[in-house]
Amino acid sequence: MEPVLIVIDLQEAMRAERTADWPWAQDDAPAVAAQLLARFRARGWPVVHVHHHATDPEDGFHPANPLSAAMAEVAPQPGEAVVVKHGSSAFIGTDLQARLGAAPLVICGGEANMCVESTVRMAGNLGFATTVVADALVCFPRQARDGHVIPAATVLEMSLANLRGFARIVDSAEIA
Numbered sequence: 001m002e003p004v005l006i007v008i009d010l011q012e013a014m015r016a017e018r019t020a021d022w023p024w025a026q027d028d029a030p031a032v033a034a035q036l037l038a039r040f041r042a043r044g045w046p047v048v049h050v051h052h053h054a055t056d057p058e059d060g061f062h063p064a065n066p067l068s069a070a071m072a073e074v075a076p077q078p079g080e081a082v083v084v085k086h087g088s089s090a091f092i093g094t095d096l097q098a099r100l101g102a103a104p105l106v107i108c109g110g111e112a113n114m115c116v117e118s119t120v121r122m123a124g125n126l127g128f129a130t131t132v133v134a135d136a137l138v139c140f141p142r143q144a145r146d147g148h149v150i151p152a153a154t155v156l157e158m159s160l161a162n163l164r165g166f167a168r169i170v171d172s173a174e175i176a
Contacts (some may be wrong), residue, residue, distance in 0.1 A: 008109030013060030025152035110138030124166030
């Protein structure tokens with residue numbers, strides 16, 4: 001059975017949140033996701049784009065905000081499924097599970113420790129064979145309870161460690 005690529009929340013609002021003092025763990029993650037997307041398209045394998053739509057009109061992810069658009073390098077093409085979510089997991093309140101059948105999943109996107117992690121955990125709980133593409137994940141730093149900032153690379157590694165029980169973790173070069 002062909003795998004399904006799920007591209008989570010690679011929207012311009014995420015790129016807009018990146019600043020000098022709030023950097024991504026992997027600057028080239030969207031480009032790596034685009035290369036992965038191109039490989040799936042070339043093989044005719046299915047792709048599902050998941051987009052977050054916030055309910056707060058001031059939020060960059062609100063559908064009326066131009067920043068809610070997909071990043072150009074991973075924008076959906078005609079015929080590719082787009083699932084809109086309003087929470088963290090792409091399975092909650094959407095038809096994602098019904099769209100997938102029993103296909104194995106390949107997941108990339110952002111934010112690694114939030115929506116990707118929620119979706120991958122749910123996929124594992126639902127019985128999907130899931131692969132997470134580590135070098136195609138966007139991840140920001142996080143502020144700890146004591147106020148210190150945990151670097152984005154550390155947050156990403158912790159998230160990937162958390163997901164090892166739910167998915168296979170690989171780099172994009174390992175995906176056919």
